[in-house]
Amino acid sequence: MGRLSNKLYSVGQFVCRTYFRLFYRIKVEGKENIPSDGGILLCSNHIHLLDPPFVGAFLKRQTRFMAKAELFDAPILKRLLPKLGAFPIRRGMSDRQALRTGLKLLKDSEMIGLFPEGTRSKTGKLGKGLTGVGFFALRSNASVVPCAVIGTYKPFSTLKVVYGPPVDMESARENKISAEEATEQIMSGIQRILDENHH
Template identity: 50%
Template sequence: MSLYTAAKTILSAIFYPLYRIRVIGKENVPKHGPVIICSNHISNFDPPVIGITSPRDIYFMAKGELFERVFLRKLLRAIHAFPVKRGMKDRNALRQGLQILEDGKTLGLFPEGTRSKTGTLGKPMAGAGFFALRSNAAIVPCAIIGPYKPGKKLTVIYGEPMDMEAHRSAKTNAKDAADAIMVEIGKLIENYNPQHASLDK
């Protein structure tokens, strides 16, 4: 068993009952080929929650400072994290993200770039649009809804893959493409109705 699989198993055993996690639309994540899962960002726990609810292994960017210690660097890489220098254009991180997609794997992104302190959607950075336009990956919008409080329900919704071909053909700029992705994330949040949500663990 890989460290990634072991971590996913352990975190699932903790997080699912602790936050009463409900997963909707897991079938919308393509089983094969490159995928970018784009989610809103409300907590430091968002990456592991998406990691345990997604049917596919996910690669996430993590702030470069975390990779300065040898042990932590090895651990993060083992669970599919790679470094990014925040506050600047990190070409190495961009290249690594594109390589992950070229290899047919799944990249997890938070278009806002930072956590929302109020829980409302913020404006996206251009990064998600860059990866969406520079790859042939399926773009799956994702919404995390609910408080991270023990005993309270936390819902993770995976929307249907977006059709980005029109944006690619029109050579839409990265910021506008990121805006389009955020609109779909916003729709998931706006249309969510807990009374009619099905459970899909």
Template identity: 50%
Template sequence: MIYKIGKLISRIVLSLVFFAKIEGKENIPVDGPVIICSNHRSYFDPPLLGSYIKRPLRFMAKEELFTSKWFGPLIQKLGAFPVKRGGSDRGALRKGINVLANGEMLLLFPEGTRSETGEIREGLTGVGFFALKSEATVIPAYIQGKYKPFRRVALRYGSPISLEGLRKNQASSREVTDHIMSHIQKLKDEAQKPKNR
């Protein structure tokens, strides 16, 4: 219930304040495990990525956010689970794998932190790990805009990324991550192309 309420409130704010434009929702499978991999611009990104799709979205958040007596339990009910920054967090990795094993959707920000400039940086190998250790469908996503009031923020979900060849050839987590990041970069390049008039 709290997730649905949070989703509704987020959708209202994102639509009325940031004129959110969403494309590519049809690319998201209606069932089965899914990993959504997106660039990261703002704390508003998780609500934007989760508010306009039907399926609940789980995501990692830095463990410091869970120390608050009221905020920690709230974001847990909104789909978040803690991760330690600055190193490998095996507990968070196991949790993410369990989310996918249960057929749920997992949101990952491969860059690991927000990009102040909007440039897409090298992804962390954790995203490749999740893709290789699960049979999840991987969906790239790109967010364009700075969340300024009454300025449009656009989100596009791309087509599923084929990982069959990489999995078959036992590619490394680094190789899979780089492959996924190239698809996010492609979405960015397409979003920045001048529109024909």
């Protein structure tokens, strides 16, 4: 990441924070659960198009979001997304190139933001996670941090983001569990946050 990109990202974060604080009652919890260094896999539920900027706006570390390849076809986004650190993935996490890129970023101690469900939840309930997420968790030494967006994006309502304690992947890696099982453990971590914040 060049300095320009980081500067652009910081400006983007500032704009997003300002927007969210103007239009919603914002609560951010659990930032202390995000390690200050090393690779991180930040895995969140997905309820709205604005989830990526919301999940990343209040964190010190830059989040490199894995975004649907179609977004990179849009004229403005095509130039903007790479500058903001995002990288494309073709449908459904079976994109080898994207998996290689993601692993390299984690190895380089970057933080990757993922939405394991692969698509927005229509009901607000957490769906099934894609196996590729477990693949990242098992194939890297990254910390896996579950995250949940809670509330609604209706103007002036309360919108909360909670970063949970890292999911223990050490034993999963040692026991050579399947990527599917690893994904299930990560999804359980996200579900736990949702359950704890259920009103």
